[in-house]
Amino acid sequence: MDWKVAILGATGAVGQRFVQLLRNHPWFKIEVLAASEKSAGKPYGKACDWILEHEIPHEIAEMPVVNADVKSVEKAGNVDFVFSALPSSVAGPVEEEFAKTYPVFSKASAHRLEEDVPLLIPEVNPEHLELVKIQKEQRGWNGYISTDPNCSTIQLAITLKPLMQFGLKKVIVSTMQALSGAGFPGVPSLSIIDNVLPYIAGEEEKIEQETLKILGELNGDKIRLANIQISASCNRVNVKDGHLECVFVELERKPSIEEVKEAFKNFKGEPQKLKLPSAPENPIMIKEEVDRPQPRLDRNEGKGMSIVVGRIREDPVLTIKYLCLGHNTIRGAAGAGLLSAELAAKKGFI
Amino acid sequence: MDWKVAILGATGAVGQRFVQLLRNHPWFKIEVLAASEKSAGKPYGKACDWILEHEIPHEIAEMPVVNADVKSVEKAGNVDFVFSALPSSVAGPVEEEFAKTYPVFSKASAHRLEEDVPLLIPEVNPEHLELVKIQKEQRGWNGYISTDPNCSTIQLAITLKPLMQFGLKKVIVSTMQALSGAGFPGVPSLSIIDNVLPYIAGEEEKIEQETLKILGELNGDKIRLANIQISASCNRVNVKDGHLECVFVELERKPSIEEVKEAFKNFKGEPQKLKLPSAPENPIMIKEEVDRPQPRLDRNEGKGMSIVVGRIREDPVLTIKYLCLGHNTIRGAAGAGLLSAELAAKKGFI
Amino acid sequence: MDWKVAILGATGAVGQRFVQLLRNHPWFKIEVLAASEKSAGKPYGKACDWILEHEIPHEIAEMPVVNADVKSVEKAGNVDFVFSALPSSVAGPVEEEFAKTYPVFSKASAHRLEEDVPLLIPEVNPEHLELVKIQKEQRGWNGYISTDPNCSTIQLAITLKPLMQFGLKKVIVSTMQALSGAGFPGVPSLSIIDNVLPYIAGEEEKIEQETLKILGELNGDKIRLANIQISASCNRVNVKDGHLECVFVELERKPSIEEVKEAFKNFKGEPQKLKLPSAPENPIMIKEEVDRPQPRLDRNEGKGMSIVVGRIREDPVLTIKYLCLGHNTIRGAAGAGLLSAELAAKKGFI
């Protein structure tokens, strides 16, 4: 269990989380840090505007950053696979180039909705990873691309999965998303002080489309989209980390609140069974206090990998309503990538 | 057009807004400032922890505060009617006592759901004011109580009213409410910094119940509740003033976005027809920018009396979704009281 | 009293304030809006990311933006003088080009410390405006450049001026500066949430150098720098507008607190005598409450043109200490420019 990895887009907000989370990883070792031309050639500590609370690990700060192309990365080291935290605007072709040779675990949105690309949440749809076999065959690649969903989608989908046993029909979700979701420099302080921004470009579409694929069924070599109606309204609030979502769902069978709670509590997936290093003991944690979950208090549950659910109650319009909270740069980004790669590694896909 | 008023609860957050808005009012003049025993006897400037941006008007700062009981108020001056900004916990019996003699326009929740008490939004249900005749008769009072809805309800109801022509069936609303809604001292700063509070005691019930009464039909001497299903999820965010709400509605007839927009734009009510002093030219203003309304930028539209609507779009689950924003201590509180009293005055109810 | 003006850098944060403040100005009329190439050719409403609370005046939104060079401006209209809100990095040569023909009132730092350029605060050193005669002569220009000091310097200097009668020797100042001082997009929200930034590039040097020139004496054709020692420590805090400064001063004659208060209260300057349109009645306002001035509550005193002083008390190390607050984008920027131009206009310098 010993793999060497490259991080593409290592200097950005998500890239920094990858660096932080990989530092003491039992299986994966950072071999190459890659970013844009602007950063290439500099030591990571200089190239990167480090925004996390804990200092850059010293040995990482001195690693040189290389350009995010295959040649430069191969020159810098031998890697077994690649994490991509590239901006979605440039990720498309770069990831394809790497995928000819390497497994690529991508946080970018570029390839998420392609038919032969898994959109993976290891607890929710681990079987979708099988798609990479078809992908490799169809595209004639030695590697492949596996993608992680958008941050606000991941936490929603994790809570929807255990509700599918009750016949999930409709989902309405209103989000209050953290500043770190916009990267760095991201949202100007003058825009958010004493304010809420009621719009995040592309976010509502991502939730509405990605969720259907994630909850869909792998049928032969295709995913049949889930037969669910979803509507989202997305907002940016003055919170550093942790997306909070108000969820209203219609369930065909009308379970009691207690049944729903049990379904959330008992929900475990492959990562828990396989004891993957980044898997939280509980993918979903329930808070019983009337005023929880709260971003600042609850975002670090399960080292940022648990989704915290609270205020499960009957809904006068649909069936039930609840709130869910997830750490957007851990479970919603770098941690998601790690868990996907761990699943792939354990299952022999690397 | 010249009336003298007393403000009960004059030192609190809503009371201060009453003072501010009444200062240069063309019809109403502050005659008595009343509050709790703790404040009674002190000049208003000392009794009150003034939290608004503009200074307390000098002549008001020197007015003595009296205890909020009928005797003390009558001793302090001759008043024609009363605004109540009392805390709901004490408002009940005090307002009844005053209503034996005076019209009482109340911001407190104590009497809102009583059958013979109007829950008034002058643009939405001005005819409900007729209830006070029944109330006076039934209770044998010379005065009466008219109430204003909860702040988050008012702005929602104003936007729902013009949608009723399309056959309004279901409403799901998720709110992001301002700190000033909790009064002063209200929310501790340690609770809200880098955080959202996903619960406001009693707020969801108020939205779900009050809206049905407001949109209900006066039928003889009773209000028939509107036949609508409503669900709310209420949150407190780090914003000073201005509640923002994500609204999802089901409409029987499926109007186009343009028809909905027209309905909002054309919506006018009695206050506009009667040219009441506090009536905004447009009860509903539409913002076309993709990222509006925003609390800090838009809360003062129509001097804080307009509801600002934006992002009207098709809803994949119900029919349409949109956002609405209102100034919670003006349109949602003191301004609501003024407009109700102006309607009553103009219509001969004072 | 009727002049036409061009605003250079009209789309930036300070440029927007110029637009807002000039809108209903009794003497000055906006004739040309100029900005960088990127904006040139677009209507102002499109070119500009408007960040102020009140909407862009409609007639201004439709004005075309032209490139900030003399030819383009002259082609767009006949102007009598120019306000420059250009970024300091480009202001230098552009302002010089305009000054060959026009009076230029500049907010940029480029020319502030040049010997023949006034660094003007109309209440403090109106006589320094005489320098422009020397400047015109020496440089062979028809116009000239007059500059306004840095925002944090202006408010400090206004409070120091009346203290000079007591023999001002030493000044130590620690600032807590607002986000708008960094322009837009300026400070990233992730940098300032739950945080203070203890450094603002160049700010301490500006306070320490500019103050000596402002408080200096015009002696023939030169300014003799004030014989004062000044030290500054500058911080950025999570406040939208309004710089707050803790000031500690040593005064040769040891005045009583009352004498200092009187000196502040009685301080008036040329703008007050000449009744300039932007002149506040009181350049310095004193707050007696123990916990004032506060940025949000006090920044709009005198329409943002008064400096609010509070907590004047004896200092155990030097002589006295106090706090001062000024609106950094009004008195500290666009309002400063207006007042300077008004002084120049009234005195026959335009």
Next chain:
Amino acid sequence: MDWKVAILGATGAVGQRFVQLLRNHPWFKIEVLAASEKSAGKPYGKACDWILEHEIPHEIAEMPVVNADVKSVEKAGNVDFVFSALPSSVAGPVEEEFAKTYPVFSKASAHRLEEDVPLLIPEVNPEHLELVKIQKEQRGWNGYISTDPNCSTIQLAITLKPLMQFGLKKVIVSTMQALSGAGFPGVPSLSIIDNVLPYIAGEEEKIEQETLKILGELNGDKIRLANIQISASCNRVNVKDGHLECVFVELERKPSIEEVKEAFKNFKGEPQKLKLPSAPENPIMIKEEVDRPQPRLDRNEGKGMSIVVGRIREDPVLTIKYLCLGHNTIRGAAGAGLLSAELAAKKGFI
């Protein structure tokens, strides 16, 4: 090395930190949790409005809270000494009652300035602990009271101590203090949003008086106050934890910046020599980046026990200026108490 402790005022903000820090302490074990009558009788988890990020340890949440008097505490368990996090308003007599029998390590201000009471910072004035012998004798007590300074004083004094070798004469300090310093509920959110509060009751006096005692010399049975002039201006800013201070000092010998840096870096005290469990490796850490220390990024250095210093530079008025940052509820409160008790324990005072 095994002592049982009671925490007085265990439910407040500082009390909670004591609980958190004591949880896995190698020497001290929480035996009794005491608070006001209001809390007495309830399990800690119910009595306490827990505001820290990590959950209340389960076994602690179920411990009963007893009233903060000697009898109740003794009935609840055998304790070796007592931590007091009582509000200063009630701490005085309660602590004296306990001190008749037990060593009391107090965070309250009540006894700080009494002649025979140590005002202890273990790195700075460990020898002052000797005062408790005199105290016990004079007061006829079996126990004693040892106090910790005010939070903003502690961090300042730690940085001043190594400067005394250069002949420290004058200190001017301007603070930007965190919300948690005001306890819970503390500062209302409406007071601090988009704002700074330029006043903290009693804070400036505490800095100006306490520092002289801390840096004073124990001379026989008395402390000779340090011969230093100190002036403070204290502000509350919108930061959760971490006080930031701008410090300007006059030093008789004029050391170079490098010498000052060395003095800070080399500073170690008794806690480091004795390897006390809560002692940070470096009491003072230096940040070389131009924009540090920052509260959110640096407050947890040394597990919240290091003082972070930055921007050491020459001062044009006095000698040098710098910034220092400390975690106000760890090094400034509960951590200070622990370190004091550890010193006392190790030195045989318990």
